[in-house]
C-alpha cells in the first residue's frame with residue numbers, strides 16, 4: 001500500500017497536519033496498515049520536495065504545520081485513481097513459494113503445512129468477519145468495510161487455493177500408490193509416506 | 199461454559215466387514231451456549247455423519263453424545279424424538295417441506311407436534327418467517343416459491359421456537375452469496391441469544407462467521423482454530439497425519 005498516494009488522497013479533503021493524517025489513515029483503513037508518525041513526516045517532506053504538497057503557515061511548530069495539496073499533487077492523485085493496480089506490481093506471494101518448495105522437499109509433510117496454513121488463514125477470516133460485523137453494526141462510513149471486504153475475499157481465495165492444493169496432493173498420492181502397487185509391493189509403504197516418492 | 203452439545207470420543211462405522219467405512223474416529227467436541235462452530239473438511243471426511251449424530255438422527259458405534267446435559271444413548275424412541283423436536287433445529291440440503299402445507303404451516307408444524315397451541319405456534323412461525331424476510335409469503339405453498347425462498351422457509355422451520363441447538367449441513371446451497379450471509383447473521387444472532395450452532399460448510403466466507411472452525415479429515419478432527427497453532431513438527435514426515 002502506498003502511503004504516498006494515501007496521504008495525497010486524504011489531503012484532497014482539505015489541509016491537514018501530520019498527526020491528523022495518521023489518525024485519518026487508520027480510520028479509513030482500520031488498523032490493517034498501521035502507520036507510524038515518522039513515516040508520515042518522511043513522506044510529507046518527500047511530497048513537498050516533489051512539489052505535490054505545500055506546508056502552510058499557521059502551526060505553532062513543525063509538527064502542527066498543516067499541509068495542502070498542490071495542482072501537481074491533485075493531478076498525481078487523479079492519475080493514481082485512474083490507473084488499475086497491476087497484479088505483477090504486488091509483492092511475491094511468500095506462501096505460494098513456500099508450498100511450491102515444500103512440495104518438492106523430501107520428508108516435508110505437505111498436508112500438515114497446508115492444514116496449518118488453512119487454520120491460520122481461517123482464523124484471520126474469522127477476525128475480519130468479526131470486524132466487519134462490528135463495522136456494519138456501527139453503521140460506519142464506507143471506507144473501512146470496503147477494506148475489510150477486500151481482506152475477506154482475498155482470504156477466502158487463499159482457503160480455496162489451499163483446498164485445491166490439497167486435492168492436487170491427494171490425486172498425486174493416489175496415482176503414485178497405484179503405480180507402485182503395480183510394481184514392487186513393499187514400495188507401497190513409501191508411497192504412503194507421500195512426497196518423497198518421485 | 200454450559201455445553202449444549204458434547205461429543206465424547208465418538209466413532210461411527212458405516213456398514214460391516216470388508217465394506218466397513220470408519221466415518222468418524224474418536225471425535226470429541228464441546229459446543230457451549232452462545233458458541234457457533236463451523237465444520238470444514240473434504241467430501242467424505244465425516245462432516246454429515248458428525249452432524250447427524252449430534253442431532254440424534256444417527257447413533258455412534260462408540261462414544262457418547264449429550265444434548266443439554268442429557269445422554270442420547272439408551273433413550274427411548276419417544277424421548278429421543280422429543281429431544282430432536284424441542285432442543286434441536288436442523289437445516290439440511292434436502293428441504294423436506296411438506297407440499298400440502300403453506301409456508302407458515304410448514305414452519306409451525308414442529309411446534310404443534312410439540313404440543314404448543316395452534317395460535318401460539320402460528321405466531322412463532324410468523325416471527326420466524328419475518329426473521330428470514332419471508333413474512334409476505336406466509337400463505338403460499340412451497341411450489342409457489344423460488345428455490346431460495348424454500349430454503350429460507352426450511353431455515354425458519356429450524357429456528358422456530360426456543361431451540362437451543364442449531365445444526366446446519368451446507369444450508370446455503372441454493373442461496374446467492376448475499377442471502378448466504380443473511381443466514382449466517384441469523385445463526386449468529388441466535389447464538390448471541392444463547393443458542394449453540396454447528397454449521398457444516400465448504401464456504402470459507404460463511405465459516406468466517408463462526409467462533410471456532412474444526413477441520414475433519416478421514417473421520418479425524420485434524421485441527422481447530424480454537425487452539426493456537428503448534429509451531430514446528432511440520433517437517434516431521436507423515437507421522438502427524
Ligand SMILES: Nc1ncnc2c1ncn2[C@@H]1O[C@H](COP(=O)(O)OP(=O)(O)O)[C@@H](O)[C@H]1O
Pocket residue numbers: 212213219220221239240241242243244245246247248
Ligand atoms: N449410510 C452410509 N452407509 C455407508 N457409508 C456411509 C453412509 N453415510 C456415509 N458413509 C460414508 O462415510 C464417510 C463419511 O461420509 P459423510 O459423513 O457423508 O462425509 P461428508 O459429509 O464430509 O462428505 C464417507 O466415506 C461416506 O461414503
Ligand SMILES: [Mg+2]
Pocket residue numbers: 245246247
Ligand atoms: Mg456431507
